[in-house]
Amino acid sequence: MIEPHGNLLINRVLRNEDAQRLQERSGHLRHIRLHEELVKDVKNIARGVYSPLTGFMGKTDFESVVHHLKLANGTVWPIPFVLDVTQTVGDDITIGEQVLLVDEVDQAVAVMMVQDKYSCDAKVVAEQVFGTSDNEHPGVAMVQQWQPVLLGGDIELIDNSKEPFNQYNLDPLETRLLFQEKGWTTVTGFQTRNAPHRAHEYLQRIGLELTDGLFINPVIGKKKTGDFTDQAILAAYDYMAKQVYPRQRVVLSILPLQMRYAGPREAILHAIIRKNFGCSHFIVGRDHAGVGNYYGTYAGQEIFNSLEDIGITILKLENSFHCKRCETIATSKTCGHSEADRTGPSGTVIRKLLQAGEVVPTEIMRPEISELLIQQAQIFVD
């Protein structure tokens, strides 16, 4: 089995009895309230999804990541993970203080030992991480909205709840054991934010042909208007995993994670995360984790050419389409016909049809997937 990133699988989930004891003793601690997306980061850190991170980044790691794509110890890391607080809170907090991280309803999530306190130039961070300081970019907007003081420090998780979708939510410890039990030594990770159409299926089949197993790992969480709902994505993939592919060769599990839309840098993060789950291979297709026209179509693949080996094999796959003369899904590597013979899976067209309750042409989407989606209470985010 592939080693976790940085060769250490982080596990900062407290055992029930320790969590309870800690929570009882934590009444006097300063509370820092996290919004939902930061709670996801805390849980991901504790569960080893972001191994080797053990907490929110201190200044040295932060600056090294922003400017050099590496943690201070030299391990490749593309995206800064920070805990931002107001100036007043920041001024008041002392290094070495233990704070209680709570969710939006004041429930304890984790404790953090504050090890660093610093600030950053949001514009510089945006330009380095996102390649732009344009506020229209959702990731840039997020950085611009950070509070002025950033806290770094290791965390210990108190609340290990996995709702919603508990039944589809596996930790790296769990997937690693699962892959091992299944006898898989090579596993292809597939990242998605969509319900599956035939072009996705084409990529997944390549993974199934090349490796022992396929790990379908949809990103769950905050979405944009017009995106598929989490429920719709899961229902469709549950069908693919159980009714289309050989059951024994596919694992479907979610990844609660906020999209930053950092394009190439986010492709690296997505690969590292799948490595931590135990994947040996990771598919990067066109426009990986991009938004608007900020990144080139294959920027998410190209960045790996200039990066040192991060220990997971990147399957850089071409844009696929249906070709009516090949009578199948193909790419420019396998089909010699002209543009006129090819139909790409257009998100806009698929959305319009499904919203009108119409089945998407079967060469673009499996009819049973179309029908299953139409039956969902809500297919798209309002």
Next chain:
Amino acid sequence: MAQVQLPDEVYAQLEKIVQQSKEFSDVASYVSYILQQVVEKKQQTSSAQTKQDHTYSQADEDKIRERLKNLGYLD
């Protein structure tokens, strides 16, 4: 700021590297960056060694296997 003495030969070599790279303005910032990395690495290693309480036991593994079975991931 503290001062550290370096052999002339080492300094000259560092100066060459700094001139070739665009990332560092002078030898001092380059040296300080390298040393920070070394310190961090030391800290990382020591924190990894103290992470024994977070390693998991056979009982934990059995619990995971149980959950995977209950959720239908394992037969």
